[in-house]
Amino acid sequence: MKSSRFMQAAVLTFAVAAVSLLAGRSQVFAAQNPIPPPPQNQPDTAPKHEMPAPTNLKVLPKDLTGPQVHEIMEKWEGELGTGCKTCHAVDPKNLGPNGKPRLNFADDSKEEKQTARKMYKMVEEINASYIAKIDSSGDPVTCGTCHRGHLGPEPFVAKPEKEGPH
Template sequence: MKKSFLVTFGIIALAVLSYAFTTNPDEPKYKNLKILPKDITHEQMDSVMHHFTASLNVKCNFCHMRNEETKEWDWASDENKHKLVAREMMKMTNKINDKYFPIGKKAEKLSTQLMISCYTCHHGTTEPAAKAPRMERPQQRPAQDSARRNLDSTKRNG
């Protein structure tokens, strides 16, 4: 009994050690990154993806493909055109931010760090609005309407 436990423990230890020596820590965690940094951390990637989903009010499948047979996500795939558009939008916002909201010595002069992001234009929709929202006038109460009519008639008569 004791001998079989030691043999089992030895095999498990050997498997763990061999796995530790076969994995390459320099190997990138994410594949097919074209805009985001290659050394991005898991927390940073989650933050970026959560920003996208909140800014456009979408889920992962808006940009990423899922294998129908295995139900596994193919995060690196470029088959979905929305992912390609997202890359172009990232280039555009990066260019605007670099030009108008520089980070570094110039940014220290700004009181707050202003930046353009997905939400700046999208406001929770997949398509940014092409025109400003229509302003609605606040509804007036009947008492205000009659007071205004009385004031207007006084001005005309007086």
């Protein structure tokens, strides 16, 4: 028993020493190789992600711009733990600069896109018809409320009941 605790203490001491050593080395490396600040008053030369005006909005407001729709889609991606290809079909006839097919965002052929539209309408209905009518209800419902970073909603698991008087 004592040798087991001694071994655990030795491993812990070694781990702390290793982390300290690595942290010191990374500070030395950072001091020797500082990241230069971005150039001042120079145009941004990084390639921009093209975000054209949307052409097939059926549930989102039709006056949204490409960047606005892109921002909404990125939020949904995070809340659902998925990527663009889940809902948007690949267009093999439209190749990007990297030679890979681009996505056809207007295409309605994927069932997942139809499901996303239904779920969006459901969330809007919940927020407008229920959440908005509760004083101090807090944040509105979002995709993440149920999905929590997973494509399928996360099942609710109740905490075990405490034993004893209630």
